[in-house]
Amino acid sequence: MRKSILAGVSGIALALALSACATSANNSGGGGSAPSAEESGTSPKLTDCTNKMMNDAPQVSVWGWYPNMATVVDNFNKAHTDVQVCWNNVGQGADEYTKVQTAISAKKGLPDVVMLEADHLSSYAIQDALVDLVPYGANDIKANFSEGAWKDVSQGSKVFAVPVDGGPMALIYRTDVFKKYGITTPPTTWTEFAADAAKVKAAGGPVFGDLGSNVPAAFEALQIQKGAVPFGYDITDPQALTVKLNDQASKDVLNYWADLANKNLVGKVDQFTTDYISGVVGGKYATYTSAAWAPGYLTGAGVGKGKSEGVWAVAPLPQWDTAAPVSVNWGGSTFAVTTQATDKKLAAEVAKGIYADPASLADGWQKQVIFPLSKSVLGSTEFAENKTDFFSGQQANKEVYLPAENAYKGVVYAPITTYYYAQLQAELAKINSGKTTGDQAADELQANIVKYAQSQGFKVTQ
Amino acid sequence: MAHATAVDVASSTSTIGTRPDRGRRGLNERRRSRTGLLFVLPFAVVFLAFLIAPLLYAFYLSLYSKGLATGVVFAGLSNYTTAFTDPSFLKGVWFVVRFALVLIPVQMIVSLALALVLDGLTTRFSRFARLMIFLPYAIPAVIGALMWGFLYSPTFGPMQQIADVFGAQAPFLLDPDHVFGGLMNVVTWQWAGYYMIIIFAALRGIDASVYEAARIDGASSLQIALRVKVPMISSALLLILVFALIGTLQFFTEPQALRLVSNGTITPDFTPNIYAFSQAFAYANFNYASAISFSLGIVVFIAVYVFLFLTRKRGSIA
Numbered sequence: 080m081r082k083s084i085l086a087g088v089s090g091i092a093l094a095l096a097l098s099a100c101a102t103s104a105n106n107s108g109g110g111g112s113a114p115s116a117e118e119s120g121t122s123p124k125l126t127d128c129t130n131k132m133m134n135d136a137p138q139v140s141v142w143g144w145y146p147n148m149a150t151v152v153d154n155f156n157k158a159h160t161d162v163q164v165c166w167n168n169v170g171q172g173a174d175e176y177t178k179v180q181t182a183i184s185a186k187k188g189l190p191d192v193v194m195l196e197a198d199h200l201s202s203y204a205i206q207d208a209l210v211d212l213v214p215y216g217a218n219d220i221k222a223n224f225s226e227g228a229w230k231d232v233s234q235g236s237k238v239f240a241v242p243v244d245g246g247p248m249a250l251i252y253r254t255d256v257f258k259k260y261g262i263t264t265p266p267t268t269w270t271e272f273a274a275d276a277a278k279v280k281a282a283g284g285p286v287f288g289d290l291g292s293n294v295p296a297a298f299e300a301l302q303i304q305k306g307a308v309p310f311g312y313d314i315t316d317p318q319a320l321t322v323k324l325n326d327q328a329s330k331d332v333l334n335y336w337a338d339l340a341n342k343n344l345v346g347k348v349d350q351f352t353t354d355y356i357s358g359v360v361g362g363k364y365a366t367y368t369s370a371a372w373a374p375g376y377l378t379g380a381g382v383g384k385g386k387s388e389g390v391w392a393v394a395p396l397p398q399w400d401t402a403a404p405v406s407v408n409w410g411g412s413t414f415a416v417t418t419q420a421t422d423k424k425l426a427a428e429v430a431k432g433i434y435a436d437p438a439s440l441a442d443g444w445q446k447q448v449i450f451p452l453s454k455s456v457l458g459s460t461e462f463a464e465n466k467t468d469f470f471s472g473q474q475a476n477k478e479v480y481l482p483a484e485n486a487y488k489g490v491v492y493a494p495i496t497t498y499y500y501a502q503l504q505a506e507l508a509k510i511n512s513g514k515t516t517g518d519q520a521a522d523e524l525q526a527n528i529v530k531y532a533q534s535q536g537f538k539v540t541q
Numbered sequence: 542m543a544h545a546t547a548v549d550v551a552s553s554t555s556t557i558g559t560r561p562d563r564g565r566r567g568l569n570e571r572r573r574s575r576t577g578l579l580f581v582l583p584f585a586v587v588f589l590a591f592l593i594a595p596l597l598y599a600f601y602l603s604l605y606s607k608g609l610a611t612g613v614v615f616a617g618l619s620n621y622t623t624a625f626t627d628p629s630f631l632k633g634v635w636f637v638v639r640f641a642l643v644l645i646p647v648q649m650i651v652s653l654a655l656a657l658v659l660d661g662l663t664t665r666f667s668r669f670a671r672l673m674i675f676l677p678y679a680i681p682a683v684i685g686a687l688m689w690g691f692l693y694s695p696t697f698g699p700m701q702q703i704a705d706v707f708g709a710q711a712p713f714l715l716d717p718d719h720v721f722g723g724l725m726n727v728v729t730w731q732w733a734g735y736y737m738i739i740i741f742a743a744l745r746g747i748d749a750s751v752y753e754a755a756r757i758d759g760a761s762s763l764q765i766a767l768r769v770k771v772p773m774i775s776s777a778l779l780l781i782l783v784f785a786l787i788g789t790l791q792f793f794t795e796p797q798a799l800r801l802v803s804n805g806t807i808t809p810d811f812t813p814n815i816y817a818f819s820q821a822f823a824y825a826n827f828n829y830a831s832a833i834s835f836s837l838g839i840v841v842f843i844a845v846y847v848f849l850f851l852t853r854k855r856g857s858i859a
Contacts, residue, residue, distance in 0.1 A: 177822045205609055292805030318610040349804045354696045497823050501809045508805025512717045536608030
């Protein structure tokens with residue numbers, strides 16, 4: 080008996096050990112950059128690339144998840160005889176970040192250039208994983224971007240990535256639901272938003288929006304819109320961190336949504352899930368508070384076809400004070416050069432050049448895959464006058480997204496983004512289940528984040 | 542080393558010449574144990590390389606602490622004091638302990654009942670039923686969990702569709718009030734078949750003449766099942782109990798897979814293992830994650846030891 084337990088237990092242990100081993104082997108293999116870390120030559124030949132090389136030039140490994148990345152990479156490789164990109168998609172958002180974080184901790188396995196969202200840059204920069212691009216000519220391309228977009232990738236005088244796309248937020252709504260329940264103009268303030276929500280609900284209509292706990296970045300943006308400044312941080316003084324998560328503005332926004340959720344005026348379903356999308360298609364949500372990349376995402380998820388065809392329109396994000404409108408951003412990505420890159424100068428060329436050529440940018444925005452940040456596109460009449468198919472021909476760029484992007488001021492992100500998002504998500508889930516109020520959630524969050532930041536060695540100012 | 546000793550012993554016996562028998566026997570024994578070692582070697586190498594070495598490395602990691610802003614410093618056992626006072630970790634441990642206390646009896650009763658019924662049946666149906674009950678175990682845990690995620694779905698899951706007929710709202714089995722039962726259902730579904738097979742195999746190992754004797758003594762089928770069969774397979778029951786206990790305390794796969802559809806109910810500190818995973822791979826804190834893993838190991842060790850101690854005592858009284 081005892082023997083069989085022992086055998087069984089060690090058998091399980093062995094299986095676990097082997098599977099753990101297999102996983103890690105997978106990780107380093109998936110990167111395709113393990114060889115480059117070992118070889119010291121300037122032109123390592125990379126294996127495991129998703130794309131085909133156009134010539135024998137030195138290669139730079141890239142991770143990225145843009146849906147049209149294959150086209151972008153081919154465009155870049157065709158135009159370059161001095162460098163070739165070896166591209167892999169190792170997952171989108173959190174999936175990639177897990178791999179990035181593991182490779183940083185392991186001190187090997189990172190690609191030369193990595194796609195990151197702006198809110199994660201300082202988390203990796205503080206671990207010395209990202210290269211300051213200023214010595215590699217980052218400021219030469221500064222003029223191509225808006226002030227806000229550039230602030231998102233900068234820390235003081237340092238620049239840690241090249242922006243590609245952004246996510247100015249707006250209010251996407253269903254014209255059929257609005258019409259049916261007598262809402263003639265989309266809400267311009269959050270007060271109107273709540274009033275309209277109550278009106279639709281009272282008439283037996285669907286919920287007005289959704290408070291998904293798994294989109295903390297969007298919620299943070301909504302708090303910033305009210306005037307919250309969650310974090311103060313500058314990598315030039317890496318240990319000093321200001322945390323202000325329970326100021327009145329943050330509490331107001333939490334209370335506002337908690338109130339809507341308690342009254343069942345908004346849904347409580349996590350977004351980017353099959354459940355949510357089927358609800359969106361089925362008309363269970365009157366609006367979707369989201370970013371400029373949303374039409375492309377929704378189209379890809381099957382929204383805007385069949386039952387939900389031709390019912391979508393977009394309006395500017397509701398404001399707290401129409402006299403002083405604030406524009407906020409959700410998502411959007413950049414390319415950063417890692418400190419593990421074999422040839423940092425070459426890698427910087429790739430980071431600056433990939434997804435910056437007119438053909439790739441046009442492919443991206445016309446397919447609605449990205450909302451580009453390059454002024455060459457934002458300033459073009461073709462982009463401004465474009466009639467978006469998803470919004471039944473509405474000139475969404477000119478009417479909504481371009482003004483929003485031009486008014487965007489940028490945000491300071493903390494170097495503890497992943498932890499902060501996880502805690503904010505937990506608080507939003509508690510609000511959705513009616514277990515806490517907005518005030519309590521903000522205070523708990525503040526205490527929690529301060530404690531964590533201190534345990535990480537930050538000198539925290541509250 | 543062993544070789545030299547053996548030669549030494551051989552030479553000493555031959556020169557002294559007393560008790561040659563014992564000397565020769567000792568030599569043979571040593572030689573035999575050397576051959577035995579060779580057989581153990583492949584296992585020992587894998588065991589040391591993939592279990593002991595990572596364990597030691599993890600323990601080494603757990604003695605240091607790494608701050609994002611400060612770098613790595615030696616911390617001694619302070620990670621452990623942090624872990625055992627960390628509400629996230631303690632909450633997770635409390636959850637898996639509660640989960641084990643409810644899940645294991647349920648699982649045992651389900652699998653034991655199924656095995657006893659199947660053992661009593663002699664029709665062709667029993668073989669088919671056995672296969673079908675075992676089938677969930679053959680489905681990878683992640684796929685099984687995802688499948689249940691769809692079944693639980695409040696938008697298009699069958700539970701909601703049935704409720705729709707009556708114009709009602711089916712409960713969402715992954716919301717904070719129901720997640721305990723929702724997960725228990727998934728795990729029981731997945732593992733009951735496997736445990737059933739273990740119990741069934743043990744039942745098949747019982748000599749049929751025992752039943753005959755019981756029947757002659759006037760025992761009914763139910764009495765045979767409860768008074769003869771169950772005591773005779775108690776060692777198999779103990780085995781699955783220990784398996785279930787260890788597995789439940791290390792609960793990870795199902796909640797991790799269902800996390801994405803749980804609307805935030807399943808947090809990154811839901812169970813100790815998920816917490817360790819989040820600490821290591823999301824928050825870049827391998828040191829604290831190692832300490833949590835070791836702390837969980839301590840909890841598992843204590844639980845299993847207490848359990849084996851209790852059952853062993855009872856066995857000796859009987």
